[in-house]
Amino acid sequence: MSGGAVASLPEGLLDQGVWFRVEAAGTAAAVRRTAERLAAELGIPERRIADLSIVVAEAAGNLVKHADEGVLLVRPTRANGNAGVEIVVIDRGPGMADVSHALDDGHSTVGTLGIGLGAIVRQASWCDMHSVPGKGTVLVAQVWPEKAPEPAWAAGLTRPLTGEPVSGDACAAREVDGRRQVMVCDGLGHGRLAHAAAQEAVRVFHGAPAAAPAALLDTLHRTLGHTRGAAVAIAEIDPLRQVVRYAGLGNIAGTVLTPDAPRRGMVSLPGIAGHQRRQIREYDYPLAPEAVVLMHTDGVVDRWNPADYPGLLIRSPQVIAATVLRDAGTRRDDAGVLVARSS
Known part of the structure; x- marks a missing residue:
């Protein structure tokens, strides 16, 4: 599990996905750069890479500020001959009793991914989330070049x-x-x-x-x-x-x-x-x-x-x-x- 830049990643590892333990602002920036690099390698257009940057910055930033033992996976996702970028965000924070309320802009739940979820939902092509009070939160978001395919079975x-x-x-x-x-x-x-x-x-x-x-x-x-x-x-x-x-x-x-x-x-x-x-x-x-x-x-x-x-x-x-x-x-x-x- 990485905690910094990706320049020394073994050949092919980026395509398989990279885990980050996100505890500091520098790591959050490295996560964003990794996602942008992967998107560029997959041929995702710049306008969608900009959206991906917002999604990753919000998710990683929230882990730094509010999460316990926050980790984030960046990896490619593929369907029907197309490729996108998927992030999997995991924390052990206090969790949320009302996920739908947390998705509203401006809502903050200290210790969870409760800040910025509205921006993630708007910029991502697809996302899903589950949270349990006392256990933590899991968020998955995907950014595709165009419309997201049907959710994976x-x-x-x-x-x-x-x-x-x-x-x-x-x-x-x-x-x-x-x-x-x-x-x-x-x-x-x-x-x-x-x-x-x-x-x-x-x-x-x-x-x-x-x-x-x-x-x-x-x-x-x-x-x-x-x-x-x-x-x-x-x-x-x-x-x-x-x-x-x-x-x-x-x-x-x-x-x-x-x-x-x-x-x-x-x-x-x-x-x-x-x-x-x-x-x-x-x-x-x-x-x-x-x-x-x-x-x-x-x-x-x-x-x-x-x-x-x-x-x-x-x-x-x-x-x-x-x-x-x-x-x-x-x-x-x-x-x-x-x-x-x-x-």
């Missing part, structure tokens, strides 16, 4: 082990031949070799022909042998049949979450994709229209309770994933969370 977040420049965890989503599929991968260990294994899994996942999760996982197992290996799980969301199909090797946790219903865990079998495979099996689980599928690596624990976050499960996948990463992610390992909506 799935999104993931990864964060490296403290002190590492890259994460060995990775998340991916794809739609191919009518199949909506997601993958979470945890490269063995951490650091650059784990990162390389995870990125190879993402490459193979995106390039593989349409197939069921178990067949895709077998393909990954056969192609990751030249890497360190990884724990991998793949889920396929089938809203029409109201089912999720799931196959996993290694320590990836999968859960179906439904408002006002107990969580339902999904089974990953022992193994390391690329090296150790006893068997690959696929399981089906019921998936109500209002349910979400949440998958995470072992850098995230299951100690959080959805009931403690009223209204969270109806928010965007990005906001759900960021909230879980904040409150259940550990600093002793890479951490990755993916959320997919059933509708």
Whole structure:
């Protein structure tokens, strides 16, 4: 996690996203410069880069002035052949009981992201937010060259082990031949070799022909042998049949979450994709229209309770994933969370 300028970022890291711990005005300025640089690399027009600068300056400035343990992620977002910039803003401040009131210009809630939200909403192409008193606030905003696309049905977040420049965890989503599929991968260990294994899994996942999760996982197992290996799980969301199909090797946790219903865990079998495979099996689980599928690596624990976050499960996948990463992610390992909506 960075706290300063981006001139020394490893090649390709900006395209994958950069986390900042935002505690000082100098860091807020570095975040803004990073966002502007990314937008320019993506070919976003200058007028929208100016809007992005306002969004990032407001968000980062509020973290400096009012937040506890504020962090901000800058990363590209892509859809339908277009690219935009997404920021994910997380704090552990007192939180807000009335988010809609906080969006009004001039409203201030000390210790939260309550100042400047109106400007963020006006300049961003799309934004979403969730806050719980006593826990903190998560804000996600996107700036696109033109009109924002439809909100994503799935999104993931990864964060490296403290002190590492890259994460060995990775998340991916794809739609191919009518199949909506997601993958979470945890490269063995951490650091650059784990990162390389995870990125190879993402490459193979995106390039593989349409197939069921178990067949895709077998393909990954056969192609990751030249890497360190990884724990991998793949889920396929089938809203029409109201089912999720799931196959996993290694320590990836999968859960179906439904408002006002107990969580339902999904089974990953022992193994390391690329090296150790006893068997690959696929399981089906019921998936109500209002349910979400949440998958995470072992850098995230299951100690959080959805009931403690009223209204969270109806928010965007990005906001759900960021909230879980904040409150259940550990600093002793890479951490990755993916959320997919059933509708």
